[in-house]
Amino acid sequence: MVPKRLSYPCLGDVPALFINVINARSKRKQLFQMLVDTGASHTSIPASFASSFGHDNTAPDVATTEVNGIGGKSLAYIHTLRVELIDPQAKTWAKLVSPWRSPKLPVLFIDKMDTQIGLLGRDILQRWSGIAFLPGSDAKGQGGTRSWTITIEL
Amino acid sequence: MTYYEQLVQHAADAMDRHPRSTIALDAETFEVIGRSKDISKVVPKMDAAVAQGRTPVILEKPRHPETWIL
Numbered sequence: 001m002v003p004k005r006l007s008y009p010c011l012g013d014v015p016a017l018f019i020n021v022i023n024a025r026s027k028r029k030q031l032f033q034m035l036v037d038t039g040a041s042h043t044s045i046p047a048s049f050a051s052s053f054g055h056d057n058t059a060p061d062v063a064t065t066e067v068n069g070i071g072g073k074s075l076a077y078i079h080t081l082r083v084e085l086i087d088p089q090a091k092t093w094a095k096l097v098s099p100w101r102s103p104k105l106p107v108l109f110i111d112k113m114d115t116q117i118g119l120l121g122r123d124i125l126q127r128w129s130g131i132a133f134l135p136g137s138d139a140k141g142q143g144g145t146r147s148w149t150i151t152i153e154l
Numbered sequence: 155m156t157y158y159e160q161l162v163q164h165a166a167d168a169m170d171r172h173p174r175s176t177i178a179l180d181a182e183t184f185e186v187i188g189r190s191k192d193i194s195k196v197v198p199k200m201d202a203a204v205a206q207g208r209t210p211v212i213l214e215k216p217r218h219p220e221t222w223i224l
Contacts, residue, residue: 029209030200030204031210031211033213049212052178093157
């Protein structure tokens, strides 16, 4: 079987994708930018965004855990969701058909994560056949701004 | 231009116009559903949009040039 290859242009110099984040309980779907982060073992989102995905970090039945990162230890709230790639070739919103959707996954909503985007970790990346990061041709010399294209092989 | 390319372009434009806000765009039309420096003021507008069958895009521009060390 020929693998399906999807190429996504990135916003600015951050190798991140817009993906659908789907609340597993309500099926509510929202687009959010996620850094493709091979260094993260788990997919993570800043805790401050939980309510915008229909999750409540203060609900009594929410499980928590402690995570470690560059910034040290932090509390993380665990919510269940799915993520979905969007078709990078579709011409219009009406013609979008998702080429891939994850099963329900526990995702970490991290208290001390002070970023404006989430991290797509290895718990999701390992489900794809391949990932490539292609620098754009707009490099302005060493250390200059680049654009990126992310290619995913399913 | 593909839908995804339009999404990236509209997201960049929205963040440049409102660099200190959380912004919710309608994923289909790219109209601003809501924006505020306080995300809790944007969430009810997103909830209303979802109830109408719309899909929001949530955006925030990085507050300062970021150096990623992840």
